[in-house]
Amino acid sequence: MKISTLWYCFQQGLKNIKRNLLFSLASVGTIVACLFLFGIFYAIVMNFDAIMQQMEESVAVTVFFDEGISEEQIKAIGEEIRIRPEVNTMDYMSAEDAWEYFGPQLFDGNQEMIQAAFGSDNPLKDHASYNITVSDVSKQAELVKFLEGLDGVRKVKSSEGTAKSVASINSLVGYASIGVIVILLLVSIFLISNTITIGITIRKEEISIMKLIGATDFFVRTPFIVEGITIGLAGSIIPCVILFFMYGMVVDFLSNTFSDLMSWLTFLPRGEVFNTLIPICLLIGIGIGFVGSVVTTRKHLKV
Amino acid sequence: MLVLDHVTMKYPTGTTALNDVSITIEKGEFVFIVGSSGSGKTTLMKLLLKELDPTSGSIQINGKDYAKVKRKDIPKIRRDIGVVFQNFRLLKDRNVYENVAFAQRIVETPPRYIRRQVPSMLTLVGLGDKYKSYPKELSGGEQQRVALARALVNNPSILLADEPTGNLDPKNSWDIMNLLEEVNKRGTTVVVVTHNREIVNAMKKRVVTLKKGTIVSDVKKGGYIDED
Numbered sequence: 001m002k003i004s005t006l007w008y009c010f011q012q013g014l015k016n017i018k019r020n021l022l023f024s025l026a027s028v029g030t031i032v033a034c035l036f037l038f039g040i041f042y043a044i045v046m047n048f049d050a051i052m053q054q055m056e057e058s059v060a061v062t063v064f065f066d067e068g069i070s071e072e073q074i075k076a077i078g079e080e081i082r083i084r085p086e087v088n089t090m091d092y093m094s095a096e097d098a099w100e101y102f103g104p105q106l107f108d109g110n111q112e113m114i115q116a117a118f119g120s121d122n123p124l125k126d127h128a129s130y131n132i133t134v135s136d137v138s139k140q141a142e143l144v145k146f147l148e149g150l151d152g153v154r155k156v157k158s159s160e161g162t163a164k165s166v167a168s169i170n171s172l173v174g175y176a177s178i179g180v181i182v183i184l185l186l187v188s189i190f191l192i193s194n195t196i197t198i199g200i201t202i203r204k205e206e207i208s209i210m211k212l213i214g215a216t217d218f219f220v221r222t223p224f225i226v227e228g229i230t231i232g233l234a235g236s237i238i239p240c241v242i243l244f245f246m247y248g249m250v251v252d253f254l255s256n257t258f259s260d261l262m263s264w265l266t267f268l269p270r271g272e273v274f275n276t277l278i279p280i281c282l283l284i285g286i287g288i289g290f291v292g293s294v295v296t297t298r299k300h301l302k303v
Numbered sequence: 304m305l306v307l308d309h310v311t312m313k314y315p316t317g318t319t320a321l322n323d324v325s326i327t328i329e330k331g332e333f334v335f336i337v338g339s340s341g342s343g344k345t346t347l348m349k350l351l352l353k354e355l356d357p358t359s360g361s362i363q364i365n366g367k368d369y370a371k372v373k374r375k376d377i378p379k380i381r382r383d384i385g386v387v388f389q390n391f392r393l394l395k396d397r398n399v400y401e402n403v404a405f406a407q408r409i410v411e412t413p414p415r416y417i418r419r420q421v422p423s424m425l426t427l428v429g430l431g432d433k434y435k436s437y438p439k440e441l442s443g444g445e446q447q448r449v450a451l452a453r454a455l456v457n458n459p460s461i462l463l464a465d466e467p468t469g470n471l472d473p474k475n476s477w478d479i480m481n482l483l484e485e486v487n488k489r490g491t492t493v494v495v496v497t498h499n500r501e502i503v504n505a506m507k508k509r510v511v512t513l514k515k516g517t518i519v520s521d522v523k524k525g526g527y528i529d530e531d
Contacts, residue, residue, distance in 0.1 A: 206396075
């Protein structure tokens with residue numbers, strides 16, 4: 001095909017949008033509505049996921065050792081633990097560190113009373129510990145079982161209840177996200193294919209005239225594809241721009257209104273959400289426009 | 304040359320639109336196809352444009368057997384056939400110039416030729432000053448002239464006209480027929496499907512009469528035959 005013909009088809013695609021302005025606006029509107037909902041849900045899921053991850057990280061397992069065990073032995077056990085796949089981070093707190101940290105908190109911080117009670121003794125001398133966070137809370141029970149079976153380990157402290165709750169909320173959100181995204185995509189495809197079908201039906205006569213006077217399928221279809229992609233592109237850029245500004249405002253509003261919750265409720269920075277949301281929206285928009293125009297023109301091309 | 308050899312066309316509904324029809328139209332001929340509604344004229348036009356494939360028999364245009372033409376090659380065949388439809392079938396959202404130029408763009412005529420040939424074709428059909436008008440701004444006769452210009456602009460070897468005077472008054476009808484005769488004199492084979500008794504009788508061309516899907520008469524320099 002000659003460049004001049006391709007250029008003509010491209011121009012016709014853009015002119016078609018203007019010629020069928022109402023239909024074009026309806027199509028853009030449908031895509032905007034669907035991708036807007038998708039974008040909102042996507043941002044919520046991403047933030048929820050981040051909060052959950054943060055919560056997972058705060059769920060820790062603490063390991064205490066048998067009395068009289070040497071520091072070398074503790075380190076050897078530590079190496080054994082470190083290679084476990086469930087381990088995310090691992091911090092060692094020696095008996096001295098523990099006393100230094102907890103000691104000043106006794107007797108409401110009254111140094112004289114602390115001195116009178118313990119002198120230079122370290123009451124936590126057998127409380128050296130490893131503080132372990134897990135990469136996946138659902139695997140915590142498995143890790144605890146392993147730790148309890150280790151020689152030299154006296155006690156394993158874990159917040160089993162919290163771990164179970166976080167794990168079940170996580171899987172619930174996982175299923176709900178998949179469900180809502182699938183429903184949203186199905187609704188979008190239905191609405192958009194419906195809109196395109198109406199548009200093509202209106203132009204069935206035009207396509208049949210073109211075919212009868214000798215136009216090839218490519219010649220007839222290319223302007224429709226250009227039109228579909230342009231509509232898809234416009235329909236995906238608009239919600240991205242709206243959501244981009246809206247996200248900042250909503251995060252500011254929530255941070256100001258629920259400032260007490262901000263210690264555990266932290267929102268993802270805008271860049272992190274939109275780095276993935278924008279390409280996904282553009283791909284969906286362009287994809288819907290392209291596939292929609294190819295599929296719906298196909299059945300009218302058999303003239 | 305256009306050859307229909309024992310062509311039968313049965314629709315899935317069971318209706319037989321054409322039954323064992325054989326016609327040979329030589330290059331440069333002018334032929335009227337006449338017959339009442341339901342005689343098979345429209346089906347014949349659709350077969351010639353390869354909108355339909357016959358149930359049996361063969362169709363050849365300029366030596367090409369339609370049965371052997373692949374789907375992707377159908378546009379090439381149609382480009383050698385100019386077609387004028389009864390209800391004009393112009394692209395409503397494009398002006399007169401664009402409607403005619405469209406036929407040239409399909410065959411990838413360089414833009415500089417399009418800019419030269421379209422105005423001269425519009426002048427030939429008497430619409431040189433209306434190239435910016437849209438179909439809805441034109442009379443029936445003018446729209447039919449645009450359709451004729453579109454059909455002729457690529458210099459087809461065959462021109463098919465389906466009821467070209469069907470929606471026109473007598474004066475416009477004669478203008479169109481005179482144009483068709485002019486085109487025929489330049490060497491284009493012209494096949495006109497019509498109901499117009501007066502024109503058929505006056506022009507003294509070959510007349511093929513169809514009745515219930517069968518050829519009942521084929522007369523050189525003939526006239527309109529009443530079927531009853």
